[in-house]
Amino acid sequence: MILARLILGLLSLSPMTGYDLKKHFDSSINHFWNADKAQIYRTLAQLVTDGLATVRTVPQENYPARQEHHITAAGRTALQDWLTGALDRQPAREPFLGRIFFSGGLARDEVRGLLAARRAEARELHHSYRVLRAELDEAALTDRRGYLMAATLDHGIAHVDAELSWLDAVEGNLP
């Protein structure tokens, strides 16, 4: 499961609770994956039963105790195996293209509306990616870890740019 791997990846950076993980998913991971809270807690439990992580309860003042999950040696091995293993190509999934594909029967302006809505979304995404990118520490980009994390954001930006160009072309030539 990809989620288990991503969680292992985060745990390899530092021990975390399910709550911490959810916050990471919602911020730094969000541009390429998202995870439901329930799914995170269940996957975390699975990692523990599989011996890839261990839990340590850390009491806090004024707050509920943290169930801190630590990656184990076996977990690090599993993570390494995933990172260096063969690429599993996953099928394309673009619901928006499904609409475009079947929009031949719509009026011209309805199609333009569809494209405009998509453009608005893309622009918004582009902006939020740019903001995230600008917040990155320039110095951190010179080491490989920081560079690759930034690269995943650049990936998002590049694809949103491609999307905008495609939208322009499609609308420009729309019969």
Add this chain to the structure above:
Amino acid sequence: MILARLILGLLSLSPMTGYDLKKHFDSSINHFWNADKAQIYRTLAQLVTDGLATVRTVPQENYPARQEHHITAAGRTALQDWLTGALDRQPAREPFLGRIFFSGGLARDEVRGLLAARRAEARELHHSYRVLRAELDEAALTDRRGYLMAATLDHGIAHVDAELSWLDAVEGNLP
């Protein structure tokens, strides 16, 4: 469910069996969605119980009878509602970026290997999209339906191009 809509879309073009649908998914739809055989049959059954499609059994010589599914008026309405309804933005899902994100601990050459594997995949995809694109009838592209169907392929090509450029940039500056 998106799958139900895509199936309705295909049924709106012509009546089909589950088998026909699977073939369409594997050819013309494959660049933006894919569907499991079992899933198609179950969704088809659901469409019938929901009154969005009806079945007609058509016997054949030498072959099993076709369970031809026809879209109903209610089905066309549902399809129209989907096409003209608000865009539901779906979260990003890029397992490959998950690898990149956590590959900071790998050796430089291992990261290059990852990028190279991705590049090979992208080039292959690019080629298959180009082949499909070339097979399209030029004349059909002047009407809106054909134009939009081709546009979904162009979308794939544009994004694969963006992916290749991104790969070049990432590898070129890799620390």
Add this chain to the structure above:
DNA sequence: GTCCGCTAGGTGAAAAGTCGCCCATCACCC
């Protein structure tokens, strides 16, 4: 004083999707 939001960690149920397997017939190749 009461409600909202943050910290923290869940459960239960249903929907969605995947995987392997099954049935049948015909055509074709070796």
Add this chain to the structure above:
DNA sequence: GGGTGATGGGCGACTTTTCACCTAGCGGAC
């Protein structure tokens, strides 16, 4: 004569994902 693959239509079990709900204490706003 046996295997493969196309035509056609499924079933059952499983995993993955989502949705709604629940617990509980604390801090601050109204």
